[in-house]
Amino acid sequence: MITIKEVSELAKVSQSTVSRTLNGHASVKEANRQKVFAAIEQLGYTPNAFAQALASSRSNSIGMLVGSLDGPFYGPLMHHAENTARNNNMHLIVTSGQESKSRELDSIRFLKAKRVDGMILHTDKLTDSELIDVVAKNPMTLILNRFIPEIADHCLYFDNELGGYLATKHLIERGHQRIACITGQASKVDSRERLQGYRLALQEHNIDHDLSLVIEGRFDHEGNHQVAEKLLDRNTGATAVFCQNDAIALALYDVCYERGIAVGKNLSIVGFDNDTYSQHIRPSLTTVNFPVQEMGQLAVERLLSMLNRSSASDISALQPALVIRDSVSTGCVCLLSSKSQV
The missing domain is CATH 1.10.260.40 (lambda repressor-like DNA-binding domains)
Structure with a gap:
């Protein structure tokens, strides 16, 4: 040698x-x-x-904790983070928490044991206080998709509440009053913030918040078909549904097809994330754009600025944007029930 x-x-x-x-x-x-x-x-x-x-006390590596190693959100997030790291002569080491607090903590211990120069943490189970403690002990840490005032300089987040508000407001402006919402897991901060945006839009337009119109789904594909069926079986008279991500909207599309319900005619749907397939399904899906690629890139750039003690981007909050396509009608022809047919 x-x-x-x-x-x-x-x-x-x-x-x-x-x-x-x-x-x-x-x-x-x-x-x-x-x-x-x-x-x-x-x-x-x-x-x-x-x-x-x-x-050198540097390993030229960055640790990244995410919720899952696959899917239309985490895949692009990791891809663009890794590309940015490589372009800066760094390597990305990724591990997942898999919706388990113990696994999230174990993942952080694993990354520290690998002597990474800094960490990017996208966590669902750790509390704000626990993350404050993590940052206090590991200053070269960036918290992703979460805003904690006490460690604001260590946060890069997306305004999920505004996204939920924009989606619901769009449906209201198109004449809908009975608007249902299929959320992601209630344990996830994203879900709660998007639901709050939905409620704010209803409140702003003096529309009562009917609990029967809200049902919990999942951000992955598991069980969303059954959740969509359950919502329609409630006979709520909903004419529109805000789905808290595009995977949920896709499941609702399937149920509507099975029941002969015309999306964009009998039922209006708005999704969230602007996944690649949302523009290719028919009718094309109106959705809220989540700039996940930009988040992955900015996360690494912000952490590198922290490591090199150089000036960082002044962007702390990424903003949502409504992408209007064909899945929302103006007003409604009839009040939808589970037995409605085209």
């Missing part, structure tokens, strides 16, 4: 100069830097990453 000593002998510089060159120190003269890299290329030297980490 080629060693730093051999590189230094070939380059005719000290071993410390080789080490400083590998760690990117600005104090190394350009002529010596070129000699070192020429020697490395000639010898085929591969630096020992662990030894470098011990010497």
